[in-house]
Amino acid sequence: xxxxxxxxxxxxxFDVSFPIIPDGPLFPGDPPAVxxxxxxxxxxxxxxxxxxxxxxxxxxxxxxxxxxVDQVPLExxxxxxFVADATSCQGEIGPEELDGADIKPxxxxxxxxxxxxxxxxxxxxxxxxxxxxxxxxxxxWVVERGIRTLGVDALEVEVKGAxxxxxxxxxxxxxxxxxxxxxxxxxxxxxxxxxxxxxxxVGGDGGPARVLLVQx
Numbered sequence: 001x002x003x004x005x006x007x008x009x010x011x012x013x014f015d016v017s018f019p020i021i022p023d024g025p026l027f028p029g030d031p032p033a034v035x036x037x038x039x040x041x042x043x044x045x046x047x048x049x050x051x052x053x054x055x056x057x058x059x060x061x062x063x064x065x066x067x068x069v070d071q072v073p074l075e076x077x078x079x080x081x082f083v084a085d086a087t088s089c090q091g092e093i094g095p096e097e098l099d100g101a102d103i104k105p106x107x108x109x110x111x112x113x114x115x116x117x118x119x120x121x122x123x124x125x126x127x128x129x130x131x132x133x134x135x136x137x138x139x140x141w142v143v144e145r146g147i148r149t150l151g152v153d154a155l156e157v158e159v160k161g162a163x164x165x166x167x168x169x170x171x172x173x174x175x176x177x178x179x180x181x182x183x184x185x186x187x188x189x190x191x192x193x194x195x196x197x198x199x200x201x202v203g204g205d206g207g208p209a210r211v212l213l214v215q216x
Contacts, residue, residue, distance in 0.1 A: 012215040014192075016111075016182050018053035018120075020046075020208065025127050027155045029049065050206035051155075054181040056198045059172045061205040062165055066172065070201035074147045076177040077196035081109035081213070086188035089114055092135035092159065098142075102189070109194055110142070111151035111213075113184040120153065121185030133158050139170040149194075151211070152177040182211060192216045 018024060018123075020035050026049075036049040050069075051057070052070035059066030084101040084105075086093055086142075091113065103110065132156045142150055148170060157180055158167035171178050179196060193214040198207035 005201040014187050014213040014215070015034060015191045015210070016054070016184055016213055017186060017209060017211040018118075018181060018183055020048065020053060024053055025155065026117045027127055046105065046177045048113070048208065050201060050204050051180070052208055052210070053155075054179070054211055055206050055208050056181070056196075057172065057178040057180060058204060058207050059158075060203065061074065062172055068205070069198055070200040070202045070204060072177055072198065076109070077194065080174055080196035080216075081149070081151070081192050082107045083109055083111045083184065083187055083189050083213070085112055085191060086112050086114045086132070087118070092133055092138065094135040094137045095141040097215075098138055102202075104191070107145075108147060109151075110147050111182060111184065112153070113187065113189065116153040116184060117185040119152040120183040127155065127161060131160075134167050136145060136166040136170060142176060143170060143174045147176065148149035149179070151182050153184050157179045158173075167176055179209065179211065187213060 020033050022035060030051055031049040032089055033052055035044055037044045054146050056069055056127060058069040060068050086097055086101055086105050089097050116131050119128060122160060133154050134157050157178060193216060195212040196209055198209035201207050
């Protein structure tokens, strides 16, 4: 967390993205980050997967003919976001849990904080197979309430290896911008201003992102 002085008040800024480091946690099968430096010129070469750490899933990731990450609407990545406290939830989050999370009516951008974030705060270097995630009924709840941007504190929004990936399909087919791999360990529930900047990889199925929350 950092802060800046503006107009006589202290503004708290939370960086909720993961640093890009070679030993960062990976979803099984994803390529690790590799940084190679040319010492003579002090120039580095970075090899990284498009879904490393904090990243955006583009529609083309699961939808044939879908748009790439460079086409994600910028208005979905800037503006007011509600961080919901679901830290008491276990397993899959459905409509009942979302109804009980005091989500502000009319919310268009939603981040869900779960017990995953506490584990991220312990700086793990390996992926954990059991994590809190969104159930298909929860994804339907998100779509039906007009939420256009969803952020989760897991590297995967749904159960690992879910047949047919129903949560991804429900969200991406309905135009929900999906941000995965958030670290919300230092953030409380409430309203923030969101600044999210993914790498504009043309036609990319995903893109690593820097995600900031400014406390309102």
